[in-house]
Amino acid sequence: MNVDRIVLAFAGTVILVGLLLSVYHDPLWLWLPAFVGANMLQAAFTGFCPLAMILKKLGATPGPAFS
Numbered sequence: 275m276n277v278d279r280i281v282l283a284f285a286g287t288v289i290l291v292g293l294l295l296s297v298y299h300d301p302l303w304l305w306l307p308a309f310v311g312a313n314m315l316q317a318a319f320t321g322f323c324p325l326a327m328i329l330k331k332l333g334a335t336p337g338p339a340f341s
Contacts, residue, residue: 277329278337284325285310 275283292306317323326340 276335276337277326278339280329280334281323281325281340285314 288310289307292303292310295303295306313323317326321340323340326336330336330340
């Protein structure tokens, strides 16, 4: 998997975990998926994604979105 797919999989997982935590634990957990969504939105416009930078340093193959 390239960086793009890893970032999407990680973001989707964090969003779903945040939603489950908000349903079964505390509604304040909704701030977690809100943060991930805001980060994805700003990354779409700026190309800056901290997770993509970390994955590149770890040796993951860059994809077209974060090359």
